[in-house]
Amino acid sequence: MNDSNHGGSSGPQQGSRYVPPHMRTRSDNPRSNGRGGGSSSNWTASSDHAQRSDSWQSSRSDYGRSGGWNDRGYSNRPNFYERGSYGGKYSRGDQEYMPRRDESQGYWKNGVHHIAPRNPRIEHDLFGAPEDNDRQHTGINFEKYDDIPVEASGTDVPEPVTQFTSPPLDQHLLGNVDLARYTTPTPVQKYSIPIVEAGRDLMACAQTGSGKTAGFLFPLLSKLFSDGPIANLPPQDMNKPSYLRNRKAYPSVIILSPTRELTCQIYDEARKFAYRSWVRPCVVYGGADIGQQLRQIERGCDLLVATPGRLVDLIERARISLSQIKYLVLDEADRMLDMGFEPQIRRIVEKEDMPGVQDRVTLMFSATFPRDIQFLARDFLKDYIFLSVGRVGSTSENITQKIEYVEDEDKRSVLLDILHSSELGGLTLIFVETKRMADVLCDFLLSQNFPATAIHGDRTQRERERALDSFRNARTPIMVATAVAARGLDIANVGHVISYDLPTDIDDYVHRIGRTGRAGNTGAATAFFNRGNKGIAGDLIDILKEANQEVPSWLESIVRENRMYSGGKGGRGRGRGGFGSRDFRKYPQQGGGGGSGGDNWYRGNNSGGYPAPDMYNSYGGGYGRGSNPVAVQYQNKTSWF
DNA sequence: AAAAAAG
Numbered sequence: 001m002n003d004s005n006h007g008g009s010s011g012p013q014q015g016s017r018y019v020p021p022h023m024r025t026r027s028d029n030p031r032s033n034g035r036g037g038g039s040s041s042n043w044t045a046s047s048d049h050a051q052r053s054d055s056w057q058s059s060r061s062d063y064g065r066s067g068g069w070n071d072r073g074y075s076n077r078p079n080f081y082e083r084g085s086y087g088g089k090y091s092r093g094d095q096e097y098m099p100r101r102d103e104s105q106g107y108w109k110n111g112v113h114h115i116a117p118r119n120p121r122i123e124h125d126l127f128g129a130p131e132d133n134d135r136q137h138t139g140i141n142f143e144k145y146d147d148i149p150v151e152a153s154g155t156d157v158p159e160p161v162t163q164f165t166s167p168p169l170d171q172h173l174l175g176n177v178d179l180a181r182y183t184t185p186t187p188v189q190k191y192s193i194p195i196v197e198a199g200r201d202l203m204a205c206a207q208t209g210s211g212k213t214a215g216f217l218f219p220l221l222s223k224l225f226s227d228g229p230i231a232n233l234p235p236q237d238m239n240k241p242s243y244l245r246n247r248k249a250y251p252s253v254i255i256l257s258p259t260r261e262l263t264c265q266i267y268d269e270a271r272k273f274a275y276r277s278w279v280r281p282c283v284v285y286g287g288a289d290i291g292q293q294l295r296q297i298e299r300g301c302d303l304l305v306a307t308p309g310r311l312v313d314l315i316e317r318a319r320i321s322l323s324q325i326k327y328l329v330l331d332e333a334d335r336m337l338d339m340g341f342e343p344q345i346r347r348i349v350e351k352e353d354m355p356g357v358q359d360r361v362t363l364m365f366s367a368t369f370p371r372d373i374q375f376l377a378r379d380f381l382k383d384y385i386f387l388s389v390g391r392v393g394s395t396s397e398n399i400t401q402k403i404e405y406v407e408d409e410d411k412r413s414v415l416l417d418i419l420h421s422s423e424l425g426g427l428t429l430i431f432v433e434t435k436r437m438a439d440v441l442c443d444f445l446l447s448q449n450f451p452a453t454a455i456h457g458d459r460t461q462r463e464r465e466r467a468l469d470s471f472r473n474a475r476t477p478i479m480v481a482t483a484v485a486a487r488g489l490d491i492a493n494v495g496h497v498i499s500y501d502l503p504t505d506i507d508d509y510v511h512r513i514g515r516t517g518r519a520g521n522t523g524a525a526t527a528f529f530n531r532g533n534k535g536i537a538g539d540l541i542d543i544l545k546e547a548n549q550e551v552p553s554w555l556e557s558i559v560r561e562n563r564m565y566s567g568g569k570g571g572r573g574r575g576r577g578g579f580g581s582r583d584f585r586k587y588p589q590q591g592g593g594g595g596s597g598g599d600n601w602y603r604g605n606n607s608g609g610y611p612a613p614d615m616y617n618s619y620g621g622g623y624g625r626g627s628n629p630v631a632v633q634y635q636n637k638t639s640w641f
Numbered sequence: 642a643a644a645a646a647a648g
Contacts, residue, residue, distance in 0.1 A: 259645065286647050309647040339645050434643060457645055483644050504642075 186211030287461030426495015
C-alpha cells in the first residue's frame with residue numbers, strides 16, 4: 001500500500017532490482033546480489049563500497065588512452081577538455097584529494113575550480129550515446145523558438161544574450177552544454193542568463209517547455225563554478241569517524257518543485273550541467289527511502305532539488321542547513337500553492353536559517369501569476385525582473401485538438417476505437433480525474449491486450465517511476481494518468497493526449513495537451529466531453545479558438561444555454577492573444593469576476609516605474625475583494641528535456 | 642471534488 005511497507009517483507013526482492021535513477025552509480029547497475037535493499041546490513045554496504053573502488057580503479061586507467069573517446073567532435077571549444085584531462089594531480093595520496101567527493105566529482109580549492117576527469121560511463125549515463133540522436137533529443141529545433149515573444153519588465157533589465165558563450169557563462173558549463181547538445185538558448189534562457197549573472201531576482205511566467213529548467217540551471221551553475229563555495233563553510237573533517245562528524249549539509253542552492261517526478265527531472269538536468277564540477281547535486285523527495293537520501297546528502301550536497309515536505313523533514317532532522325544558500329529557486333510556484341505547500345514553503349524560506357531576501361538570489365517560476373503568487377513574489381523577491389514568456393507556438397499549430405461528445409458509459413468503447421485506429425509510433429497518454437479511475441481504466445486496457453500502465457498518487461514512488469520509465473521507453477506505450485502527470489513532466493514522443501475525463505480547471509487541460517506536440521512534431525489531443533463538463537465549456541472554446549481549432553457547434557450551444565442560467569460569467573479575465581501574465585507592478589489589473597474596476601489594489605503604479613517595496617503595505621489584509629484579477633497565460637509546453 | 646505531498 002505504501003512504500004514503507006515494502007521495506008519490510010517484500011523489500012529485499014524489490015530493493016535488489018530497483019535503483020532509482022539518481023542513485024545509480026557505475027557499479028549499481030549490474031548488481032546481481034539478492035541483497036542490497038534499504039535494510040541491508042553494514043556488511044553489504046561496505047563490500048559494495050569495496051567493489052565500487054575496484055571498478056573505479058580499473059576504469060580510471062582508461063583515461064590515459066584517448067581512444068575514440070576524444071573523437072566526439074567538440075571542435076568548437078577545443079580548450080575545454082584540457083584542464084580536465086587525466087593528470088597526476090588527482091590521486092589518493094595527494095593533498096588535493098577530497099575524500100568526500102568521488103573521482104567523478106570536481107572540487108574547489110584555494111580559489112581554483114578543479115575539474116574532475118571525464119568518465120565515459122557517467123557521460124553516457126547523463127548525455128546518452130553520442131551517435132544516438134533520437135534519444136538525445138535536446139537541442140533540436142531551437143531556432144524555431146525564436147519567435148516566442150518575451151516581455152521583460154523591472155528596473156535595469158539586462159540585455160538578453162543570443163548565444164551560449166563565455167562570458168557570461170563559465171567555460172566548464174559551456175562544455176557540459178555542448179555535451180547535452182544545447183545549441184541555441186531559448187527565449188527564457190536568453191533573458192535569464194544575464195539576469196542571474198547580474199545577481200538579480202527573477203519572476204518568470206514560463207513553463208518547463210520553454211526551457212526554463214536550463215534557464216535557471218545554466219546561469220546559476222555558471223556563477224557557482226566561477227565563484228566557488230561560500231568560504232565560511234564549517235570544515236568537514238573526513239578523517240573523523242562519521243558519528244563524530246557534522247552531518248549537516250550546507251547546500252548553496254535549493255530548488256523546490258511540487259511533484260516528485262518533476263523534482264527528479266530537474267535533478268537529472270542538474271547532474272548533466274554540474275558534471276565534473278565542484279557542485280554536487282542531490283535530490284530528496286517523499287515516498288522514497290530517506291536513509292538512502294541521507295547518505296547521498298552526507299557525501300556532499302551543494303545543490304539540492306527537493307519537494308517541500310521532505311525538505312522540511314530533513315531540516316527538522318538537522319541534516320540540512322540553509323544558512324549557506326545563495327540561490328533559491330521555486331519551480332511551478334502556482335502549482336505548489338495549489339497543492340497547499342505554502343506553509344512549508346514559507347517555513348523553509350522565512351522561518352529557518354535561510355539568508356534573507358537581500359542576501360540571496362531568488363528565482364520564481366510559475367505558469368500563471370494569480371494573486372497569491374504575487375504575494376509570494378512580494379515576500380520572497382527583491383527588485384525583481386518580471387519575465388513573461390509567450391506560448392511556444394505549437395499549441396496552435398502543432399497540436400490538433402478534438403473535442404468529442406461522449407457519455408460516460410460510452411467512453412470505454414470510444415477509447416478502444418481510438419486506440420485501435422491510431423497507428424503505432426507515438427505514445428498515448430490518457431488523463432482521468434481520479435486515481436481509482438486510473439487503475440480501473442488501466443486494468444481494462446490490459447484486459448483488452450493493450451500494453452498500458454498507470455501513474456497516480458496512490459501508487460508507490462517505485463511504481464510511479466517504473467510506470468513513467470516503461471512509458472518513456474515505449475515498453476508500455478499507453479499510460480493512464482491523473483493530474484500528477486499533467487504538468488511539467490517531460491515525456492518525449494507523446495503523439496496523442498486523451499482527456500478521458502476533462503479537468504474542471506482549464507489550466508490543467510492546457511497543461512495536458514502540452515504533453516504532446518513537441519518541438520517539430522505534431523500531436524493530437526482528444527477530449528471526451530459530456531454534460532458533466534459544461535463548467536469548462538466556455539474556457540475550452542476560448543482555447544480552441546485561440547489555437548485556430550475547429551469548435552464543435554454543439555459545444556457552442558452548450559455554452560449559450562449555460563450562460564442563460566449562470567448569468568454570464570464573462571470569462572475570468574484571461575489574457576488572450578499571446579501574452580497573458582503581466583507584471584502587475586506595471587499594468588493595471590484586469591477586472592476579475594465582479595469586475596467593477598476596483599482592482600487597483602496596488603494603486604498608483606501605471607507609470608511603468610518601479611514600485612516602492614512598501615507599496616504593498618498600504619494594502620493591509622483586505623484583499624478578498626474581486627477574484628483572480630490577473631490574466632492567466634496559456635502556454636504550450638513542448639518540453640524538450 | 643480530486644489530486645498531490647511527510648509519515
